[in-house]
Amino acid sequence: MHQPVRRLVQLYAGLALYxxxxxxxxxxxxxxxxWDVLHQGLARQLGWSLGVVTVVVGALVLLAWVPLRERPGLGTVSNVVVIGVVLDAVLAVLPEPSSLAVRVALVPLGVGLNAVATAAYVGVHLGPGPRDGLMTGLVRRTGRSVRLVRTSIEVVVVVAGWLLGGTLGVGTVLYALAIGPLVHLLLPRLSVRPPAPVS
Structure with a gap:
């Protein structure tokens, strides 16, 4: 598969899997x-679908890039739109499991799939997601560490989302602990760098 085609296929497959x-x-x-604790809390308060809230929050976060002087790419804009649309479509056909065993199994499956999806869409280097761009922009402007900035942002969104009625639980904790190491492991395997410009 030609590299430009592969990058686009991997981008949109990664966003759909996300x-x-x-x-x-x-x-x-x-x-x-x-971030979904916040999305879920807002969805419950506003009466909107989770996908719509995800799109709106992503667009608002993208506006916050302007003073940070971050530059979006195709992947950034696609992230805002595709994830929310696909999320609502999947939730419309995916029933809530009645078995606790199935619900427990969905947690590591969701976290693992998210790691693959993240490595896939980040690995094509077509622009970060709006929330990642917010983090990198704040790191660059404040001079603080990635760990401190990311943790601070996620604590704020989790607390705000929980207060609004979002679901905070073992899945949230497992995701926070596992996603970094998993993406670190998978990213080199899914990275497709654009060809170097001809001088």
Whole structure:
């Protein structure tokens, strides 16, 4: 497969898988990703679908890039739109499991799939997601460490989302602990760098 085609296929497959992983954690009922605690809380307060809230929050976060002077790419804009649309589509057909064993199994499955999805869409180097760009922009402007900035952002969104009625649970904790090491392991295997410009 030609590299430009592979990059586009991998980008959109990664974003679709990311939405699927979100849906699995939602259906587990045992805790969602940190940003999804906020999305879920807002969805419950506003009466909107989770996908619509995900798109709106992503667009608002993207606006925060302007003073940070971050530059979006195709992957950034696609992230905002595709994940929310696919998330609502998956939730419409994926039933809530009645078995606790199935709900428990959905947690590691969702976290693992999210790691693959993240490495896939980040690995094509077509622009970070809006939330990742917010983090890197703040790191660059404040001079603080990635760990401190990311942790601070996620603590704020989790607390705000929990207060709004989002689901905070074991899935949230497992995701926070596992996603970094998993993506670190998978990213080199899924990285497709653009060809170097001809001088």
């Amino acid at each position: 939405a699927l992983s979100m849906a699995l954690l939602v259906r587990s009922g045992l805790g969602v990703m940190p």
